[in-house]
Amino acid sequence: MMDYIRLDEWDLVLAGLLLFVNGALSLALRLDLERRLAIAAVRMVVQLLAVGFVLKALFESASPWLTGLAALAMILIAGREIVARQDRRLTGWWAYGLGVGCMALAAVVVTLFALTTQIQAEPWYDPRFALPILGMVLGNTMTGISLGLDTLTTGITRERSSIEAQLSLGATRLQALRPVSRLALRTALMPTINAMAAAGVVSLPGMMTGQILSGVDPLEATKYQILVMFLIAGGTALGAVLAVQGAVYRLSDPRHRLRTERLTG
Amino acid sequence: MLQLEKLDVPGLQPVTLTLEDGVCVAVQGRSGSGKSRLLRAIADLDPHGGRALLDGVDCAAMPAPDWRAQVTYLATDAGWWLSSVGAHFCHWDEIAAMLSPLGLAAECRDWPVARLSTGERQRLALLRALSIGPRVLLLDEPTSGLDQEATAAVERLLEAQRAQGLAMIWVTHDGDQAARVGKRLMQLRDGALVRP
Numbered sequence: 088m089m090d091y092i093r094l095d096e097w098d099l100v101l102a103g104l105l106l107f108v109n110g111a112l113s114l115a116l117r118l119d120l121e122r123r124l125a126i127a128a129v130r131m132v133v134q135l136l137a138v139g140f141v142l143k144a145l146f147e148s149a150s151p152w153l154t155g156l157a158a159l160a161m162i163l164i165a166g167r168e169i170v171a172r173q174d175r176r177l178t179g180w181w182a183y184g185l186g187v188g189c190m191a192l193a194a195v196v197v198t199l200f201a202l203t204t205q206i207q208a209e210p211w212y213d214p215r216f217a218l219p220i221l222g223m224v225l226g227n228t229m230t231g232i233s234l235g236l237d238t239l240t241t242g243i244t245r246e247r248s249s250i251e252a253q254l255s256l257g258a259t260r261l262q263a264l265r266p267v268s269r270l271a272l273r274t275a276l277m278p279t280i281n282a283m284a285a286a287g288v289v290s291l292p293g294m295m296t297g298q299i300l301s302g303v304d305p306l307e308a309t310k311y312q313i314l315v316m317f318l319i320a321g322g323t324a325l326g327a328v329l330a331v332q333g334a335v336y337r338l339s340d341p342r343h344r345l346r347t348e349r350l351t352g
Numbered sequence: 353m354l355q356l357e358k359l360d361v362p363g364l365q366p367v368t369l370t371l372e373d374g375v376c377v378a379v380q381g382r383s384g385s386g387k388s389r390l391l392r393a394i395a396d397l398d399p400h401g402g403r404a405l406l407d408g409v410d411c412a413a414m415p416a417p418d419w420r421a422q423v424t425y426l427a428t429d430a431g432w433w434l435s436s437v438g439a440h441f442c443h444w445d446e447i448a449a450m451l452s453p454l455g456l457a458a459e460c461r462d463w464p465v466a467r468l469s470t471g472e473r474q475r476l477a478l479l480r481a482l483s484i485g486p487r488v489l490l491l492d493e494p495t496s497g498l499d500q501e502a503t504a505a506v507e508r509l510l511e512a513q514r515a516q517g518l519a520m521i522w523v524t525h526d527g528d529q530a531a532r533v534g535k536r537l538m539q540l541r542d543g544a545l546v547r548p
Binding site for chain 1: 395396397398399415416417418420421424425426427429430431432433477480481484
């Protein structure tokens with residue numbers, strides 16, 4: 088590892104002064120944003136400090152149970168986010184269950200794969216590796232699943248007459264729903280594909296930047312970033328396919344009928 | 353022969369009906385009386401109780417797609433899911449001869465669906481349903497968007513199909529049309545399918 092420059096509190100205070108520029112702009116241009124800006128800045132500092140302390144405690148304890156608990160909390164919070172981002176949700180516990188189940192399965196499988204084969208930390212569940220990787224995979228899988236489910240449910244609502252026209256002519260439910268489920272999966276995977284295509288050219292990914300700032304050799308940081316990109320792509324694809332396919336089955340029945348009453352709104 | 357045995361549709365009284373091959377039953381009823389619901393249940397597009405049988409074979413005993421390919425529902429505003437007209441037809445040749453009698457251009461096969469008028473869509477959706485060779489056609493206001501001339505052409509076409517054995521349940525608001533096309537007239541009144 089190369090040199091790593093520690094920041095002290097005054098460095099942060101100095102950087103925080105930049106927010107006063109934003110505040111002054113908001114006042115001068117009457118954007119009415121100064122209050123929200125202040126609240127958001129305070130939230131950011133408090134949340135990040137809290138996470139910093141929690142991670143520090145977790146890393147020191149290195150307990151598999153506490154690591155598992157933290158992972159569970161992350162999964163549940165991400166699951167709530169998936170549900171909140173749907174215009175039309177599945178009714179009942181399906182709204183939460185399908186999104187969370189598919190996301191958890193995909194993210195956990197991919198994270199375990201990385202921890203046990205590529206990273207090989209000792210012990211394998213070492214929270215210093217497990218939690219950041221799970222977090223990155225989870226965040227992207229969450230976005231993919233929520234985009235996929237939202238595209239599917241709005242597509243089914245909008246295309247109802249064409250789906251039922253196909254069913255009426257003897258199509259199976261998978262055939263009739265293929266155009267919308269294909270669009271849903273394309274939409275789910277697009278951010279990941281764009282991120283891979285733009286990585287390094289248009290954007291320097293956050294994790295790689297962070298590693299470089301903390302003194303890691305750029306080539307080593309690049310290798311980590313490539314690994315994470317692959318994990319994210321795998322997790323998102325797996326999660327989105329499971330969730331969209333699950334929703335296709337839930338919104339139809341074994342008699343190949345469309346069951347839009349299983350959507351809210 | 354289509355038989356409905358106490359077909360239980362939500363909001364309607366159980367329906368019992370026998371429809372022989374080559375017979376058209378015209379069904380009338382006020383808006384919201386459940387005409388579409390009845391047709392959809394017969395096509396097994398909505399959950400229902402009771403039994404529907406085609407030549408003695410229970411709908412529940414065959415895969416739903418097979419049932420619907422024989423007992424085919426045609427919605428008033430049947431949807432389209434591909435960009436070109438022809439892509440929606442597996443057997444274009446079988447309906448090519450019917451285009452001109454319905455006032456449709458022979459070259460419409462290559463047209464984008466977006467170019468079609470409401471009436472053209474409705475007539476082509478009818479041909480699309482006929483092209484899969486159903487035994488029973490469940491027609492939900494098949495001429496609602498058509499002028500008199502096109503309506504007469506559709507009636508002539510379906511009469512020819514009926515003469516070849518096609519059975520039909522034809523839902524219409526138009527009392528004169530019901531009298532012209534229906535060998536039997538039925539009405540949905542207060543949730544019951546009755547003779548007028």
